[in-house]
Amino acid sequence: MYKYDNYDQQMVDARVEEFRDQARRRLEGKLTEDQFKPLRLMNGLYLQLHAYMLRVAIPYGTLNSEQMIALGDIADKYDRGYGHFTTRQNLQYNWIKLEDAADILADLAKVEMHAIQTSGNCIRNISSDHFAGAAHDELVDPRPYAELLRQWSSFHPEFTYLPRKFKIAVIAAEKDRAAMRLHDIGIQIVKNDAKDGGSEIGARFFVGGGMGRTPMVAPMIRDFVPLDQLITYAEACLRVYNRYGRRDNKYKARIKILVHELGKDEYTRQVEEEFAHLLKQGVEPPREELERIKPYFSDPAFEDGPKSVDRSDPDFAVWVDRNTHRHKHDSYVSAVISLKPVGGIPGDATGEQMRLMARLAKQYSFDELRIMHTQNVVLPHVKIGDLHALWTELEAAGLGSPNMDTIEDMIACPGLDYCSLANARSIPLAQRISERFDASGKTSKLGELKLKISGCINACGHHHAGHIGILGVDRKGVENYQLSLGGSEAEDVSLAKITGPGFTEDGVIEAVDTVTNVYLANKQGEERFLDTYRRIGMEPFKEALYG
Amino acid sequence: MRVLTGNDLKTGDVVWWTGETWSRHVDEAVDAGERAEEILAAEEAARRVNVPYVIEATREEDGSVRPAHIKDRIRALGPTVRPDLTLKPKDPEAIDWVI
Ligand code: HEM
Ligand code: SF4
Numbered sequence: 001m002y003k004y005d006n007y008d009q010q011m012v013d014a015r016v017e018e019f020r021d022q023a024r025r026r027l028e029g030k031l032t033e034d035q036f037k038p039l040r041l042m043n044g045l046y047l048q049l050h051a052y053m054l055r056v057a058i059p060y061g062t063l064n065s066e067q068m069i070a071l072g073d074i075a076d077k078y079d080r081g082y083g084h085f086t087t088r089q090n091l092q093y094n095w096i097k098l099e100d101a102a103d104i105l106a107d108l109a110k111v112e113m114h115a116i117q118t119s120g121n122c123i124r125n126i127s128s129d130h131f132a133g134a135a136h137d138e139l140v141d142p143r144p145y146a147e148l149l150r151q152w153s154s155f156h157p158e159f160t161y162l163p164r165k166f167k168i169a170v171i172a173a174e175k176d177r178a179a180m181r182l183h184d185i186g187i188q189i190v191k192n193d194a195k196d197g198g199s200e201i202g203a204r205f206f207v208g209g210g211m212g213r214t215p216m217v218a219p220m221i222r223d224f225v226p227l228d229q230l231i232t233y234a235e236a237c238l239r240v241y242n243r244y245g246r247r248d249n250k251y252k253a254r255i256k257i258l259v260h261e262l263g264k265d266e267y268t269r270q271v272e273e274e275f276a277h278l279l280k281q282g283v284e285p286p287r288e289e290l291e292r293i294k295p296y297f298s299d300p301a302f303e304d305g306p307k308s309v310d311r312s313d314p315d316f317a318v319w320v321d322r323n324t325h326r327h328k329h330d331s332y333v334s335a336v337i338s339l340k341p342v343g344g345i346p347g348d349a350t351g352e353q354m355r356l357m358a359r360l361a362k363q364y365s366f367d368e369l370r371i372m373h374t375q376n377v378v379l380p381h382v383k384i385g386d387l388h389a390l391w392t393e394l395e396a397a398g399l400g401s402p403n404m405d406t407i408e409d410m411i412a413c414p415g416l417d418y419c420s421l422a423n424a425r426s427i428p429l430a431q432r433i434s435e436r437f438d439a440s441g442k443t444s445k446l447g448e449l450k451l452k453i454s455g456c457i458n459a460c461g462h463h464h465a466g467h468i469g470i471l472g473v474d475r476k477g478v479e480n481y482q483l484s485l486g487g488s489e490a491e492d493v494s495l496a497k498i499t500g501p502g503f504t505e506d507g508v509i510e511a512v513d514t515v516t517n518v519y520l521a522n523k524q525g526e527e528r529f530l531d532t533y534r535r536i537g538m539e540p541f542k543e544a545l546y547g
Numbered sequence: 548m549r550v551l552t553g554n555d556l557k558t559g560d561v562v563w564w565t566g567e568t569w570s571r572h573v574d575e576a577v578d579a580g581e582r583a584e585e586i587l588a589a590e591e592a593a594r595r596v597n598v599p600y601v602i603e604a605t606r607e608e609d610g611s612v613r614p615a616h617i618k619d620r621i622r623a624l625g626p627t628v629r630p631d632l633t634l635k636p637k638d639p640e641a642i643d644w645v646i
Contacts, residue, residue: 027557029594047598049622051559080632095632097558345628416618417626425621427628477616 001064001368002147002296004112011155012109015116019043020102027098044115045101049420052096055118056108060128060146060170061089061371063113065358068369070111072354078104083354084418085339085347087179087411087462088167089127089371090118094418116154121162123153123238127169129177130372133297134334134380136326140201142172142189144293145230148285149187152231159238163245164253166238167210179373179489181218182209182465184255185237192224202226207237207267208259211459215495216256221268229275232284236275240267300366305331306385316391318444319402324387331384335365337377337394338401338409342438343431346412347375356397364390374411376404407442407449407516408434411462415455415472416479422455424472424479429453432509446516449529450488465489467530468515469496470508481508485515485541486533497538500546511545518544548578548606551587552619553599561622562596563612569596571634573623574611576604613644620645 004012019039026036040046044055056071063071071091075083078100079093086092096104108114117124126146133141149168153159159166169180172189180186186206194200202224209218225233237255244262246252259267307330311317324333337357340346349357357377361369364386365379372378382390394400403409410433413419415426430453437443452466456473463469469484480502487496503511518541519529533541550573551564562569563576564586570576579586583601590596603615614620625633627642635641 027594033591033597047554047559049618050561050625051554094626095559099557416621417628420618422618425627431628479617 001062002059002143002293009109009112012112012114012116015043015114016102016105016109019105023098023102038120040098040101041119042116043101043105044118045096045098046119047420048094049416049418051094052098052101053418054093054096054101054104054115055086056091056093056113056115057118057125058089058091058113058371059150060126060132060143061130061373062128062132062143063369063371064367065362065369067111067113068354068358068361070107070113072351072358074104074107075351075354077107081352082348082350084345084414085349085371085375085377087373087375087413087460088125089130089373090125091371092414094414119165121165122160123156123162123166123168126150126153127167127178127183127373129171129173130370130378131177131325131334131380132172132370133299134325134327134332135173135175136328137175138173138328139189139191140172141297142170143297144290145172145187145189145203145227146170147293147296148231148290149234151289152234152285158242162238162242163247164250164255166241166255168234174491176489176491176493177373179462179465180209181206181493182211182215182462182489183218184208184210185234186218187230187234190224200226203230203233205233205237207271208256208264210254210256211462211464212254213457213459214254214257215459215464216260217493217495218256219259219264221264221271227290228287229279229284232278233271233275235283236271236278239274239278240270244270300368300381302329302332302381303383305383307331309384309387313388315395315402316388319391319400320387322402322406323404324382325378327381329381332381333384333387335379335382335387335390336372336404337379337399338403339376339399340403340409340434341398341401342408343435345427346410346430349377353397353399356393357399360390360393374405374409376409403443405448405450406444407437407446407451407468407512410434410451410453411466412453413455413461415453415461419455419460421458422472423457423474424455424481426453426455426461426470426472429470429481429505429508433512436509436513442516445520447528449516451512452487462489463487464495465493466496467528467533468512470512473502475502479505481505483508483511483515483545485538486530488530492530499538499542514544515541548604548612549580549583550576550602550604550612550614551579551583551590551599552576552602552614552622553587553591553596556594556597559597563623564590564596564599573604573614576612578606617645 206218416422454461484496
């Protein structure tokens with residue numbers, strides 16, 4: 001785990017005191033809402049439907065037990081006993097009082113956490129692979145690079161007022177578990193064949209992806225940037241954007257629009273030009289900085305142990321098959337704690353559950369937890385020999401749903417139940433669909449099926465990238481839902497296509513059932529829903545839906 | 548009727564204009580009529596409410612007030628997916644009123 005250095009801690013502490021003063025001035029009436037709003041947003045404090053909402057950054061989704069306990073305690077002390085894990089690996093509290101906000105930030109700062117740059121047109125939390133440092137298939141741990149980017153992008157004066165918010169993801173495996181190509185910048189750490197016959201590690205850059213009203217998959221603009229030029233190249237990408245990005249029209253202000261309008265080649269040409277210029281200016285942090293960061297992410301002291309589990313308990317065996325991921329050490333796995341109980345609210349966890357997960361992390365996973373963009377929690381390093389004990393505790397706490405990557409493991413944004421921008425509710429759909437598919441026993445037959453639900457076109461619920469996506473729209477004041485099929489945010493990335501006219505709430509749940517029936521009827525061999533859709537196309541689904 | 552709503556500055560709670568003050572209960576809302584904008588400006592300036600706005604609503608036969616848009620009905624009650632956290636945690640039908 002990365003530890004703050006003095007500079008980090010001083011910056012965060014100073015921000016807390018600065019915000020305390022700003023909030024006090026607002027409460028005393030010395031600041032108007034217009035003056036205060038940008039200040040509170042800089043500290044992750046939004047005003048939502050029922051109260052203020054605070055978004056806490058969890059850099060690249062990694063946290064330790066102490067931090068998770070602090071998050072749980074804040075939920076109990078200042079909120080209504082729970083928090084919501086988001087698709088960008090952050091946490092949101094829904095019921096915050098302005099009077100308490102500075103105290104919460106102070107509590108966060110004590111455990112090296114904050115809410116800085118979780119809002120506004122700046123570089124947001126850097127996201128990464130939730131199995132980083134543990135996965136069997138990664139080249140290196142991507143988090144030191146994510147941390148380097150975090151340091152570079154924190155309080156960067158040039159990038160504090162970008163045309164629009166800016167999101168970066170970093171991965172280091174062929175498998176994309178971070179929706180990397182749907183970010184403004186996606187970075188994949190890769191190995192190339194160096195001239196001397198050896199190999200060298202560097203970064204592949206994808207720029208201009210995103211969701212929202214104009215979803216785009218980021219094209220690759222450079223297949224190899226040497227690691228000691230990583231920050232310089234990222235800076236060049238941002239400089240060109242900062243120079244040309246549209247500030248006059250919020251809907252056209254994202255970098256994806258610039259890359260699209262200039263064309264990938266022209267954008268790349270300008271980036272390369274800027275890059276050449278920047279290389280001479282020495283903007284890259286010294287190599288020692290990366291070397292200083294790396295040990296914080298070194299492997300814990302793994303020990304050899306059992307390499308398989310006793311499968312005599314069928315419920316346990318199902319959970320192991322579904323919710324664990326192969327580790328680079330053969331006596332360990334990464335275990336996924338599902339925050340998707342049947343009929344529950346995707347991504348919500350109570351303070352008590354957070355403290356329990358923290359304790360389990362301490363006991364079974366070298367004190368480490370991860371937040372997944374699919375709104376679940378990972379214990380990255382669990383001994384295979386400890387899995388049964390872990391699962392028993394999770395089951396008892398209602399956290400043992402064996403549903404990772406199934407239709408019940410859907411992403412759902414807060415929607416109209418909490419969000420002031422929403423057109424329609426998302427959570428009730430998630431709840432009803434998981435109840436229905438669980439009751440009919442269809443979930444396991446369907447295998448991997450990624451359902452993603454957003455309550456409006458901002459696409460916080462990633463509906464464009466769902467094998468099945470649902471988007472809430474407002475139809476003359478009544479909630480209505482558009483269905484789309486064929487999206488993916490993994491390495492086989494694609495954008496979903498709308499099936500046709502929208503549905504009512506009941507109608508869209510039927511429609512989801514209908515399209516899964518089309519899949520089951522047409523499935524060949526081991527095909528997933530997405531594979532069948534790609535092979536047979538939209539027509540059979542349309543036919544079944546609209547006849 | 549034209550109803551005024553906003554959030555409490557300190558707590559963020561959803562509040563409704565009762566003619567004299569701000570209440571958490573939509574049923575206490577009054578028709579601000581022509582004076583809506585004037586009241587909003589004065590109340591906001593006095594920091595008795597945050598980001599207030601005017602909505603359309605109807606007074607039902609039983610005297611209750613029903614905002615025209617679902618969003619304001621959810622604001623009035625609370626999240627439909629957490630009946631325990633709404634203003635009417637004991638009323639199982641409260642959610643039906645929203646929809
Ligand atoms: C309730 C408070 C929230 C508000 C007000 C909000 C607002 C927005 C807005 C305005 C956008 C569109 C930005 C743009 O296109 O430039 C957006 C996009 C997004 N939000 Fe949220 N959001 C909220 C909650 C969440 C949550 C809970 C999640 C995770 C579950 C999330 C994840 C995202 C993601 C992944 C995007 C897509 C980014 C892209 O366009 O590439 N947001 N949000
Ligand atoms: S997609 Fe829309 S409704 Fe859902 S959280 Fe984002 S802004 Fe709110």
